[in-house]
Amino acid sequence: MSSSPAYRLIYFAIRGFGETSRMLFKAAGQKFEDSRCALKFIDGKFLHPEFNANKSKYIYEKVPVLEIDGGKYTIAQSKAIERFLARRFNMLGNNDIEAALIDAAGEQITDTKQAYNKSKAAGADNVKTFFEEDLRKTFLAFEKQASKDQSGYWIGSRLSLFDIQLYNLIHFFDDQQSVQKSLEGCSALKSIHDKVEQTPAIKKWLAERPQTTM
Ligand SMILES: N[C@@H](CCC(=O)N[C@@H](CS)C(=O)NCC(=O)O)C(=O)O
Incomplete structure (x- = not known):
C-alpha cells in the first residue's frame, strides 16, 4: 500500500x-x-x-x-x-505547452512584483505609474489568455497554479483601490479571482489561516 x-x-x-x-x-x-x-x-x-x-x-x-x-x-x-x-x-495545465504558458505568466508576476518594489523605492509618482502602466499592461496580457478559456479558469478549464498565483498577486498590494483600477475591464481575471476564492477548500483556508499583513 x-x-x-x-x-x-x-x-x-x-x-x-x-x-x-x-x-x-x-x-x-x-x-x-x-x-x-x-x-x-x-x-x-x-x-x-x-x-x-x-x-x-x-x-x-x-x-x-x-x-x-x-x-x-x-x-x-x-x-x-x-x-x-x-x-x-495535476495543476499545471493539460500538456507541456499549457505548463509553459503557466510558467511564463508566473515569471511575469515575479517581474511585476520586482517592478512594484522598485517603484516604491523611487517615490509616490512612480508607484502611481506602476499601477497605471506596468500592472495594467500585465493584467491586460493575462486577460487575453483568460478570455480564451471559457471555463472561468485561466487555462486548461480547471484550477491551475496560475489561478492561485493571480489571486495572490491581486492581494499582494496594500492599495486595493489602485489594483481594482488596473483590473478595469478584465472581467475574465475577476471571475478567476472569485472562482479561486469560492473553491471550497480554499474558501475554508482563507477563513481559518492566520491573518497577517503581508
Ligand atoms: N528567490 C527566493 C527568495 C526567498 C527569500 O528571499 N526569502 C526570504 C524571506 S521572504 C528569506 O529567507 N530571508 C532570510 C534572510 O535573507 O536572512 C524564493 O523565491 O524562494
Missing part, C-alpha cells in the same frame, strides 16, 4: 513567498505541516531570530523550503516548490 509522503513547508509567519504553496496543498486536499518561523517587528524592522539561529541548515539560507519525508528531500526556492507541487497535484 503506497502512502502519501509527509510534507513540511517551512517559511516565515507571513503570506509572502509561501502562500501560493500553502494554497496548492489546500486545493489538492493534501495534508502538510505549515511550519512558520516567527517574525518580530523591532525598531521599524522585521527580524527573525528563530530563523537566523537555524539559517545555515537551509541550502540557500532562505525560506521557503519544502521538506519531504522528514527531510529525505529538501526543495528550496518558492517557484520551484510551487511548480513541483502543481505538477504533483
Whole structure:
C-alpha cells in the first residue's frame, strides 16, 4: 500500500513567498505541516531570530523550503516548490505547452512584483505609474489568455497554479483601490479571482489561516 509522503513547508509567519504553496496543498486536499518561523517587528524592522539561529541548515539560507519525508528531500526556492507541487497535484495545465504558458505568466508576476518594489523605492509618482502602466499592461496580457478559456479558469478549464498565483498577486498590494483600477475591464481575471476564492477548500483556508499583513 503506497502512502502519501509527509510534507513540511517551512517559511516565515507571513503570506509572502509561501502562500501560493500553502494554497496548492489546500486545493489538492493534501495534508502538510505549515511550519512558520516567527517574525518580530523591532525598531521599524522585521527580524527573525528563530530563523537566523537555524539559517545555515537551509541550502540557500532562505525560506521557503519544502521538506519531504522528514527531510529525505529538501526543495528550496518558492517557484520551484510551487511548480513541483502543481505538477504533483495535476495543476499545471493539460500538456507541456499549457505548463509553459503557466510558467511564463508566473515569471511575469515575479517581474511585476520586482517592478512594484522598485517603484516604491523611487517615490509616490512612480508607484502611481506602476499601477497605471506596468500592472495594467500585465493584467491586460493575462486577460487575453483568460478570455480564451471559457471555463472561468485561466487555462486548461480547471484550477491551475496560475489561478492561485493571480489571486495572490491581486492581494499582494496594500492599495486595493489602485489594483481594482488596473483590473478595469478584465472581467475574465475577476471571475478567476472569485472562482479561486469560492473553491471550497480554499474558501475554508482563507477563513481559518492566520491573518497577517503581508
Ligand atoms: N528567490 C527566493 C527568495 C526567498 C527569500 O528571499 N526569502 C526570504 C524571506 S521572504 C528569506 O529567507 N530571508 C532570510 C534572510 O535573507 O536572512 C524564493 O523565491 O524562494
